[in-house]
Amino acid sequence: MSKCPSCGHERIKTETRCLECGVFYPTIAELIAEEEAFEAAHSLRGRWKKILESPDRKQALLTELKLVWTTLSNTARFTLFVIFVFVFALIITVL
Numbered sequence: 001m002s003k004c005p006s007c008g009h010e011r012i013k014t015e016t017r018c019l020e021c022g023v024f025y026p027t028i029a030e031l032i033a034e035e036e037a038f039e040a041a042h043s044l045r046g047r048w049k050k051i052l053e054s055p056d057r058k059q060a061l062l063t064e065l066k067l068v069w070t071t072l073s074n075t076a077r078f079t080l081f082v083i084f085v086f087v088f089a090l091i092i093t094v095l
C-alpha cells in the first residue's frame with residue numbers, strides 16, 4: 001500500500017501516519033487481521049461458524065440466506081427457483 005487509506009495522499013515509507021490528514025497507517029498485523037476478518041465474513045466456513053456461534057442460530061441463518069440472496073444475480077435466482085420448482089414437482093408426484 002503506497003497511498004493513504006483515508007485520503008489517498010502519497011504515502012511516505014518512513015512515516016507512521018499520513019502527513020496530509022494525520023491518520024495512522026495500518027500496520028502489517030492490522031492488515032492481516034483485516035484480511036482474516038474479511039475471509040471469515042465471506043467464506044462459506046466463516047459464515048457457517050458465525051451462524052453456529054450466534055445465540056439465535058435460526059435468525060443468523062435467515063440473515064445469511066438473505067445476504068446470499070441479495071448478492072445473487074437474476075440468472076442465479078432464476079436457476080435456484082427452477083430447481084426448487086422441479087424438486088417440489090417431484091415430491092408432489094411421488095406423494
Ligand SMILES: [Zn+2]
Pocket residue numbers: 004005006007008009018019020021022023
Ligand atoms: Zn491521509
